[in-house]
Amino acid sequence: MDLRAEHEIHTRRKGRNVGVGIMLAGFVVLIMVLTFVKITQTDFARAPGTAMPAAGIEGTN
Amino acid sequence: MxxxxxxxxxxxxxxxxxxxxxxxxxxxxxxxxxxxxxxxxxxxxxxxxxxxxxxxxxxxxxxxxxxxxxxxxxxxxxxxxxxxxxxxxxxxxxxxxxxxxxxxxxxxxxxxxxxxxxxxxxxxxxxxxxxxxxxxxxxxxxxxxxxxxxxxxxxxxxxxxxxxxxxxxxAIEPWLMFALIFMWTPPHFWALALFMRSDYDDANVPMLTVTHGRPSTRKHIWVYTVLLAILAVGTAFTAIGGYIYLVTALILNALFLLGAYRIWNRDEVMAEEDNYLVERKFFRLSLYYLFLHFGAILAEASLKPWGLGGW
Structure with a gap:
């Protein structure tokens, strides 16, 4: 079997590789968004064992 | 590589x-x-x-x-x-x-x-x-x-x-939904096994049609459908039920019971004559049956914020 760059098997594999690539990229984006939501939703500042945030800090921005 | x-x-x-x-x-x-x-x-x-x-x-x-x-x-x-x-x-x-x-x-x-x-x-x-x-x-x-x-x-x-x-x-409510699918699965698959005649025999899978025969499978479909109907209608009176669910369940279970009753009262000769029409219809109905029951539960839950869903 010839392994030239334009071989037909490369064309067939391209579709599959692009598909896997898109899925992996989507997965990365999903994890990023999920992480962002988890961090902003969960009140880390009031997690057990941590000090309460100083009054006046919230809402200064 | x-x-x-x-x-x-x-x-x-x-x-x-x-x-x-x-x-x-x-x-x-x-x-x-x-x-x-x-x-x-x-x-x-x-x-x-x-x-x-x-x-x-x-x-x-x-x-x-x-x-x-x-x-x-x-x-x-x-x-x-x-x-x-x-x-x-x-x-x-x-x-x-x-x-x-x-x-x-x-x-x-x-x-x-x-x-x-x-x-x-x-x-x-x-x-x-x-x-x-x-x-x-x-x-x-x-x-x-x-x-x-x-x-x-x-x-x-x-x-x-x-x-x-x-x-x-x-909680108890999700287990009611569990029970609904659990009780629905046997009549759904046994109806399929009745009209996909030789498939399970050929594969040596001990489906009820193979081990207990077709008349017994028809009886099993009827018994399970009766039990399912009691469960499905009873769920209407729990926290996940309401008027929408009750009406949906009453209509669907009446139709499902009718289909199961017809299956029970048929034999293979009658089924062969119309190419398992009743069994095929029952199978198709079973798909709508589950979808609409869960759709009704969803409708009840979605309407609750407006004070409409539930009892």
């Missing part, structure tokens, strides 16, 4: 769609729908992103168990008409690839669900995957005519997982 000249499947290179088919997309639709209903019927609201991600991981977990099932059942799938075109018997995907995909996606989905939702939901997903792939596929399916009854439990867990995603705990 693999030399493509030595590839055993040089004539056919599996495409993405072939791997996707391993995940049983049609079963996944049911899993996603019932899990979403379980999640939205729960009294705790879930952030849309967390809800979306969690349901996606449940769907991936369900798909993984489907791939493991196809890997294990490749020999009988090849014999049965209904399943002969699945990726492994069709020669599109190697059995080892299906196994690897199933194991990898199982691990990924359980871990990700633990991160996106909670450990209990992840534990339930892991239990469901093991139940379907090991208890049902590897053990019960070829061992007992009750395979469908017990195996149906695997397909009944998604609303429970959905509920746990939202609440992080168990």
């Amino acid at each position: 693999t030399d493509i000249t030595n590839s055993p499947s040089a004539e056919y290179e599996a495409q993405l769609g072939d791997y996707f088919a391993l995940l049983k997309p049609r079963v996944m639709q049911l899993v996603v729908f019932t899990a979403v209903v379980g999640m939205l019927a729960a009294p705790v609201s879930v952030h849309p992103v967390i809800g979306f991600a969690s349901i996606l991981f449940v769907a991936i977990g369900a798909g993984a168990s489907g791939a493991l099932n196809m890997w294990w059942d490749a020999d009988i799938d090849a014999v049965m008409k209904r399943t002969a075109k699945r990726p492994i018997p069709a020669g599109k995907v190697q059995p080892g690839e299906a196994l690897a995909l199933g194991v990898a996606l199982s691990g990924l989905s359980v871990m990700m669900l633990a991160l996106s939702a909670n450990l209990l939901a992840a534990g339930m997903l892991l239990f469901t995957i093991i139940f379907y792939a090991v208890v049902y596929s590897m053990w019960l399916k070829r061992a007992t005519p009750q395979n469908i009854v017990i195996g149906g439990a695997a397909g009944a867990f998604p609303p429970v997982i959905g509920w746990i995603i939202a609440t992080g705990s168990f």
Whole structure:
């Protein structure tokens, strides 16, 4: 079997590789968004064992 | 790197769609729908992103168990008409690839669900995957005519997982949804087994039609449908029920009981004459039956914020 760059098997594999690539990229984006939501939703500042945030800090921005 | 000249499947290179088919997309639709209903019927609201991600991981977990099932059942799938075109018997995907995909996606989905939702939901997903792939596929399916009854439990867990995603705990309501799918599965599959006549015989799968005969299967469909109707209508008077659900359940169960009664009162000669028309209609109705019951539960839950759903 010839392994030239334009071989037909490369064309067939391209579709599959692009598909896997898109899925992996989507997965990365999903994890990023999920992480962002988890961090902003969960009140880390009031997690057990941590000090309460100083009054006046919230809402200064 | 693999030399493509030595590839055993040089004539056919599996495409993405072939791997996707391993995940049983049609079963996944049911899993996603019932899990979403379980999640939205729960009294705790879930952030849309967390809800979306969690349901996606449940769907991936369900798909993984489907791939493991196809890997294990490749020999009988090849014999049965209904399943002969699945990726492994069709020669599109190697059995080892299906196994690897199933194991990898199982691990990924359980871990990700633990991160996106909670450990209990992840534990339930892991239990469901093991139940379907090991208890049902590897053990019960070829061992007992009750395979469908017990195996149906695997397909009944998604609303429970959905509920746990939202609440992080168990309650009676998701188990009612579980019971609805659990009791629905046997008549649904036995009707299929009646009109897919020789499939299960050829594959030596001990379906009720093979071990106890067709008249007994017809009687079983009737008995299970009666029990299902009592459960389905009774659910209307619980926290997940309401007027919409009650009306839906009354109509659907009347139709379902009528279909089951007709099946019970027929024999093979009558069924052969009209090419199993009653059984086929019952099977088609069973699909709407489950979809509309869960749709009604969803409607009740969605209308609650406006003071309309529920009792």
